[in-house]
Amino acid sequence: MVALTLYNLEESNLNIQIFGTKKCNDTKKAERFFKERGIKYQFVDMKDKGMSKGEFNSVAQVNGGLENMVNWEGKDKDLLALIKYIAHFALKAKENCSL
Numbered sequence: 001m002v003a004l005t006l007y008n009l010e011e012s013n014l015n016i017q018i019f020g021t022k023k024c025n026d027t028k029k030a031e032r033f034f035k036e037r038g039i040k041y042q043f044v045d046m047k048d049k050g051m052s053k054g055e056f057n058s059v060a061q062v063n064g065g066l067e068n069m070v071n072w073e074g075k076d077k078d079l080l081a082l083i084k085y086i087a088h089f090a091l092k093a094k095e096n097c098s099l
Helices: 025-038 052-065 077-097
Strands: 002-009 015-020 042-045
Touching: 015 025, 015 052
Parallel strands: 015 042
Antiparallel strands: 002 015
16 A cells, blocks of 8 residues: 655645555555656655554545545455454544544
């Protein structure tokens, strides 16, 4: 999975972050895309650093929510089921806290 976030969308001050892993082909493609165009970016290795809550929320907002951040056609069906369960549980907890 590769997640991109864009901050300060003024032409002269574009900050790009690539969240991924070093071995991921999609991450390599994204890095190559920006390198070939001379566009500066920051790479965040998800295996080393992970993503803060704020970074996650920012990426989720840009992508239209968690459902658009996950490859639901992926091969690891157990992991996908776990993600669905956790997301469902988190939404229920959020609803109960706002009452």
